[in-house]
Amino acid sequence: MGEECKRTSGGHEVPEIKFTKLFINGEFVDAVSGKTFETIDPTTGEVLARVAEGDKEDIDLAVKMARDAFDCGCWPRMSGSQRGKIMMRLADLIDQHAEELAALDCVDGGKLFSHVKFLEIPKCAECLRYFAGAADKIHGETLKMSSEMQAYTLREPVGVVGHIIPWNFPSTLFFYKVSPTLAAGCTMVVKPAEQTPLSALFYAHLAKQAGIPDGVLNVVTGFGPTAGAALSSHMDVDKISFTGSTEVGRLVMEAAAKSNLKPVSLELGGKSPLIIFDDADVDMAVDLARMSSFYNKGEICVAGSRIYVQEGIYDEFVRKSAEKAKSWKVGDPFDPQVNQGPQVDKEQFEKVLSYIEHGKSAGATLLTGGKACGERGYYIEPTIFTDVKEDMLIAQDEIFGPVMSLMKFK
Incomplete structure (x- = not known):
């Protein structure tokens, strides 16, 4: 499972850090290289835990599992209502663990505990429920033609999706990306920010508990220039979603273009x-x-x-x-x-x-x-x-x- 350490921050007890390994094909595993990196408590500057450092080999493995789950697995072939029921179970589990999840984002990212517990985590569950309700409403159209022909559109899952998540809203942006991906019947590899990896690994654990099949949701912790770059340029990833800086967004788009010309969704910086x-x-x-x-x-x-x-x-x-x-x-x-x-x-x-x-x-x-x-x-x-x-x-x-x-x- 991972390193466990019960500690206090400002006199408040922080739950055990249970998950510090990569989550690939439904299992927590060490990085292929065996390397780890430190995740820091910004309230003290001290080490919270050592987390597995995923690299290109780990991305390759995670993408292979996601590809197998998409090409041969049950998730894309389930009815939308079946996917929706599993997503609803995951939302219920998030509600049940709201305090523990809020504490992880608090000690890992310096976010306000009360805001995360009472605003962000409930909104994550709401987002998941919204898309769970949309899972059986993904419809195409029947088109009236000018000649004696029948025409229709069919909406299908795009395939394996790579998600790169920033550190400022690690839970919220995890579910903004993961929820519609699950609803559509896609499989995915998630690369959380190296500054805030802990809650993403906990969500992977809850996804397994909820009944999301192995290989559908994979989480590879690591750094942008290695794990993030490998995900963006991977030939077997069908789409990339990135939230972060404009500078890195350019690199993501370039990597996607140079590989298989995969579509890219970018949410970048500004000065409002x-x-x-x-x-x-x-x-x-x-x-x-x-x-x-x-x-x-x-x-x-x-x-x-x-x-x-x-x-x-x-x-x-x-x-x-x-x-x-x-x-x-x-x-x-x-x-x-x-x-x-x-x-x-x-x-x-x-x-x-x-x-x-x-x-x-x-x-x-x-x-x-x-x-x-x-x-x-x-x-x-x-x-x-x-x-x-x-x-x-x-x-x-x-x-x-x-x-x-x-x-x-x-």
Whole structure:
């Protein structure tokens, strides 16, 4: 099963980490190379567990099992209603293990325990149930022709799908990808982010319990340049779904094109604006701006982190934003009073701090925050810059951290 370690975080007990091996063809197995890597608790910077490090050979094996399950197995040949019933069972199991799953995403990714337990995990089960209900409603069409011919369309599963999942919403994005894939009758190989592999392995265990046949859902933990690249370029993978950075998305698309020209679904980065006019309710706008920039410690691809405020309310907005930022509590993500946990890992922590330094050196005014907080772990104060110009990096780049850029417009 894997390494077990009962420990505490901020005085709260974390469940045993039960699954740390690759999940291939219904079994937890070591990587072919025998290699492992460390997954880190960002609240402390300490090692949580060692996880199997999948590589090209492991991807090859997982894809072979998924291909066999698709070409010869029962899952694509089941009725949609049968698949739906199994998916419903998996959703029930997720509900039953919500606390344990939330704790895994909390200690592995620094996410707020209460938000994951009461919002994200229930939404995962809802997503699964939605697509379970859609599994027997995948219809083609009968077409009226201009000549004496019959024509119809038939929707069929695409085959073996590769899913590459990011670290900021490891559970939510797992099921955004896996749920429709299961409903359609496809088989798959999932590569979770190396920063947050633990919940994906637990979901694989629950999928087996729910009755999803061996080989249908495989999980290979590892790194993007090795496992992710091997999955993207594999000749026996029929489609790739990737959520992550624009830079890596280009590599995924290139690998897919150079192999078997497989279709690719990409959800990539950006720098979303929030535009606030003079007639806005200022208190509401301040709260929305704070949430849009600092929710999930800014690690969200639709973060509204460049804030344009019309000049008539700009000064009031700045003053109230500074006041509200001081009440935004950073600390132990298991504490229900806390608003913001640590950044996901040391690399992201240092990246965000470097952007803050860029903002200072470029001439933006640091209104609040701007530095690390706490004696250990990867915590950063909620940070607000004013006097931000369009050509500054903090206005252009997706920082993926709790940094807000305020800009005035006429």
